[in-house]
Amino acid sequence: MRRKLACAVLAALLTHAPAGRALAHHVVDFIVTSNAEGGGQLLVSYDFRSVVPVSFNFALGDASVYSGTNPGFDTADGDEFFPGTTVPYPIFPPGVPIHVVLVDNDGGRTAMKINGQTLVNPGDAGLVGVSGASPPGDLHRHPEWQLLLTSPPGTFGEARIAFRVMAPASSYGESVTYALVLSNGHLPPPEYAGDRLDRESLRCQAGVGKSIEVLVRSIYAELRGCLDAVQLVRAADAARLDSSRALARAEARCAGGRTDAATMIGRVQRAEAKARAAITRRCGPGASKDLDDHAIAQHVGLARCRAEGIVAASYFRARTYLRLFTARDSQGGRPLHEYFPCVVQTAGEEEGPS
Amino acid sequence: MSRRLTVALGAWIVLLGRAHAVILDVDMVVGASGRTGGTLRIVHDFSRPILVTPIIAAGGVTRYTSTQPGFDAVDPLTEAEPGFQPVQAGTPIRVEVTAVDAGASFKLGSVVLDAPGAAAALATAPNLHVHGEWRLLLPDGVVGAYSIAFRLTTTSPAYTASPPYVFTLVNAPDVVPPTTTTTLPATGAVLVPGRRLALSARKGLAVASAAAEGDVPVAGGPDDPAVAGGSLEVRADTFDATLELPATGWRRLGRAGAVRGYRYASGPHRVVLKRGRRLALAARAPDVAPSLDTDPGPVEVILDVGARRYCLYFGGARRFTAGRRLRAVDAPPPPTCEEPS
Numbered sequence: 001m002r003r004k005l006a007c008a009v010l011a012a013l014l015t016h017a018p019a020g021r022a023l024a025h026h027v028v029d030f031i032v033t034s035n036a037e038g039g040g041q042l043l044v045s046y047d048f049r050s051v052v053p054v055s056f057n058f059a060l061g062d063a064s065v066y067s068g069t070n071p072g073f074d075t076a077d078g079d080e081f082f083p084g085t086t087v088p089y090p091i092f093p094p095g096v097p098i099h100v101v102l103v104d105n106d107g108g109r110t111a112m113k114i115n116g117q118t119l120v121n122p123g124d125a126g127l128v129g130v131s132g133a134s135p136p137g138d139l140h141r142h143p144e145w146q147l148l149l150t151s152p153p154g155t156f157g158e159a160r161i162a163f164r165v166m167a168p169a170s171s172y173g174e175s176v177t178y179a180l181v182l183s184n185g186h187l188p189p190p191e192y193a194g195d196r197l198d199r200e201s202l203r204c205q206a207g208v209g210k211s212i213e214v215l216v217r218s219i220y221a222e223l224r225g226c227l228d229a230v231q232l233v234r235a236a237d238a239a240r241l242d243s244s245r246a247l248a249r250a251e252a253r254c255a256g257g258r259t260d261a262a263t264m265i266g267r268v269q270r271a272e273a274k275a276r277a278a279i280t281r282r283c284g285p286g287a288s289k290d291l292d293d294h295a296i297a298q299h300v301g302l303a304r305c306r307a308e309g310i311v312a313a314s315y316f317r318a319r320t321y322l323r324l325f326t327a328r329d330s331q332g333g334r335p336l337h338e339y340f341p342c343v344v345q346t347a348g349e350e351e352g353p354s
Numbered sequence: 355m356s357r358r359l360t361v362a363l364g365a366w367i368v369l370l371g372r373a374h375a376v377i378l379d380v381d382m383v384v385g386a387s388g389r390t391g392g393t394l395r396i397v398h399d400f401s402r403p404i405l406v407t408p409i410i411a412a413g414g415v416t417r418y419t420s421t422q423p424g425f426d427a428v429d430p431l432t433e434a435e436p437g438f439q440p441v442q443a444g445t446p447i448r449v450e451v452t453a454v455d456a457g458a459s460f461k462l463g464s465v466v467l468d469a470p471g472a473a474a475a476l477a478t479a480p481n482l483h484v485h486g487e488w489r490l491l492l493p494d495g496v497v498g499a500y501s502i503a504f505r506l507t508t509t510s511p512a513y514t515a516s517p518p519y520v521f522t523l524v525n526a527p528d529v530v531p532p533t534t535t536t537t538l539p540a541t542g543a544v545l546v547p548g549r550r551l552a553l554s555a556r557k558g559l560a561v562a563s564a565a566a567e568g569d570v571p572v573a574g575g576p577d578d579p580a581v582a583g584g585s586l587e588v589r590a591d592t593f594d595a596t597l598e599l600p601a602t603g604w605r606r607l608g609r610a611g612a613v614r615g616y617r618y619a620s621g622p623h624r625v626v627l628k629r630g631r632r633l634a635l636a637a638r639a640p641d642v643a644p645s646l647d648t649d650p651g652p653v654e655v656i657l658d659v660g661a662r663r664y665c666l667y668f669g670g671a672r673r674f675t676a677g678r679r680l681r682a683v684d685a686p687p688p689p690t691c692e693e694p695s
Contacts, residue, residue, distance in 0.1 A: 055464030116407030142485040194510035
C-alpha cells in the first residue's frame with residue numbers, strides 16, 4: 001500500500017506539478033514584496049539555495065561569458081504567503097519604483113543586465129519596474145545573469161552575485177542583501193520525445209549518471225590514496241618512528257609515476273577525459289543530441305570539483321598536504337594543490353606543512 | 355495578473371524617438387487551437403519590434419540582447435477562449451527557427467538558434483514560463499532592424515506545428531522596422547459574425563457569414579488573393595482541415611478600378627469574399643468531411659488571403675446529429691482571433 005501511494009505521489013509530481021502559470025512563476029521567479037502592508041522593509045521571496053544555471057554565450061579573448069535568464073523578478077499576486085503561515089505577502093500600491101542594486105560581483109566574475117542596463121560594479125543600480133504599471137514598465141523582468149570566466153569555453157566555473165532591492169522616495173526600506181550562485185556546470189534536462197519512449201535520451205541521462213559516478217569515485221580514490229599515505233607519515237612522526245619510507249611512499253603515491261599519464265594528476269585527467277567521451281557517446285551529436293560539448297565538459301568539471309570538495313571535508317588539511325608535493329616539470333611543475341583547486345582549505349587549518 | 359489583462363486589452367505602447375517605433379515587452383502566450391489537440395499557437399503582437407541593448411563591444415563588433423519577451427502558457431481560467439486553449443500536460447514544445455537574418459539569433463537555454471532549422475526544447479506543458487535571449491551581433495556603429503522567424507513544434511501526435519511567427523529585432527529605439535512602414539497595407543484579423551454553418555459527413559462544409567464590418571483587400575495589393583493566394587482552415591476539437599486556395603483560382607468581382615470582392619472556384623471548392631455595404635463571406639468545400647462520431651465542439655473557420663485574416667466562430671446555437679451533421683446558426687463574431695503571421 002505504501003509503495004502504491006509513493007508511486008501515485010511520484011506520478012503526480014512528474015506529470016502535474018506545477019500546474020498553471022501562476023505557480024510556475026513562483027517556482028522560477030523572485031517575488032518582490034515587503035514585510036508590512038503599505039511600507040516596511042522590502043523583501044524578496046525565493047529559495048536562495050537554488051543555483052542559477054548559466055550557459056556559454058560568447059568568448060571574449062581568453063575569457064568566456066556565460067549567461068542565463070532565470071530567475072526573474074515578479075510581484076506578489078495575493079496568493080503567496082509568508083513561510084509557514086496563511087498570511088499573504090503584501091501587494092504594492094501602484095507607483096512604487098523597485099530598483100536592484102549590485103552589492104557583490106565576486107571579484108568581477110558576475111554581472112546582471114536588466115532593462116538594458118548592465119550592473120557590473122558594486123553599487124551599480126537599475127530600475128526593475130514600477131508597481132501597477134502596464135508592461136513594459138511593470139515589475140515582471142528577467143535579468144540576464146552573466147558569469148565571466150578567464151578560461152576557454154567548456155571550463156567549469158561558478159561565482160556569487162549579491163544584490164539588494166530598494167524603492168527610493170517611498171515608504172519602503174531597502175531589503176537585506178541576497179546572494180545567488182551562478183554555475184555553468186548544471187546540465188539541462190534531457191528532452192524526451194512525445195511520440196514514443198525516447199530510449200536515446202534515457203540512455204543519455206543514464207550515461208551521465210554512470211559516468212559521473214565512476215569519475216567521482218576515481219577522483220576520490222586517487223586523492224584518498226595520496227592523503228592516506230600522508231597520514232601514515234604523520235602517524236609515524238607522532239609515534240617518533242622512522243617515517244622516511246612512509247614519506248617516500250607518499251611521494252610516489254601523490255606525485256610519482258614513470259610517465260605523466262601514470263601520475264595522480266594524469267590518472268585524474270584520464271578519468272575526466274573518459275567521462276567526457278562516455279557522455280558524448282550517449283548524449284552528443286551522434287546520439288541523443290541532448291548535450292553539447294561545452295555543457296558536457298563543464299558538468300564533468302563540476303563533478304570533479306565536488307569530488308575534491310568531499311575530499312577536503314574528509315581529510316583535514318588536505319590542501320596543506322597536497323602542497324607538500326610538486327607535479328612533474330612536464331605537467332607544469334607547480335605545487336600539487338594548484339591542480340586540485342576545489343580541495344579548499346578548512347578554517348583553522350594553518351598554511352604550510354605541519 | 356495585471357500583465358495578462360493588459361495583453362487582452364492591447365499591449366502597452368512606448369513611443370520612442372522621431373519614428374515612433376513601438377517597443378514590445380509583454381510575454382508571448384502559448385496555447386493550441388483545441389482542448390485536446392490541434393495547432394500550436396502564440397498570441398502576441400508580433401508587429402512590434404524587440405529593442406535589444408548593448409552588452410559588450412569588442413573586436414569591432416557589438417553584442418545586443420534582450421530577455422523580453424518570454425514565453426508563457428495560456429492561463430486556463432483567464433485567457434483561454436475558443437480556439438486558444440492550454441496545451442495538454444506532458445506535451446513537449448520546441449522552438450524552431452524558420453528564417454533568420456545574419457547577425458540575429460535566439461539563445462534558448464544553452465542552445466543558440468541562428469540558422470533555419472535550428473531548434474531547441476522550450477518546455478513541457480504546462481510548465482511553460484521561459485525567457486530566452488534575443489540577440490544581435492553587429493559591427494560597431496551599425497543600426498538596423500533584423501528579422502527572426504520561428505515556429506513551435508512538438509513530437510506529440512495530438513498537435514501540429516504553429517505557423518511561423520516573425521520578430522524584428524532593433525538595436526535603437528528609433529529604428530523603423532520594415533513591417534511597420536506606413537506604406538504597407540493594414541493587416542490584422544477581421545472578426546466576422548456567422549449566419550450559418552453546415553458540416554456534414556456526406557456533403558462537407560458550407561459556411562456563410564452575416565454582414566460584418568471590414569473590408570476586402572485592395573486589388574493588385576500584396577493581400578489580393580488573385581496575387582497572393584490564400585487558405586481556408588476549419589478546425590474544432592476533433593479535427594483541423596486546411597484548404598490551400600492558390601492565386602490561380604481567384605478572380606476579382608466588379609470592374610477594374612472598383613473591385614468589390616473576390617471569388618475562388620477550383621475543383622469542388624468555392625469561396626466568396628465581397629464588400630457591398632457590408633462585408634460578407636461564404637465558402638463551400640464538399641470534401642471537408644470530418645468524422646462526426648462525436649460532437650467536435652465549437653467550430654472555427656479562418657480565411658487567410660495574403661496577410662489578411664477573416665475569422666468566424668460557431669459555438670452557440672447549434673444542432674449535432676452523431677455520425678451525420680453539425681449545424682449552427684447566428685454566431686456572434688469571435689471575441690478575438692489570432693493575428694495572421
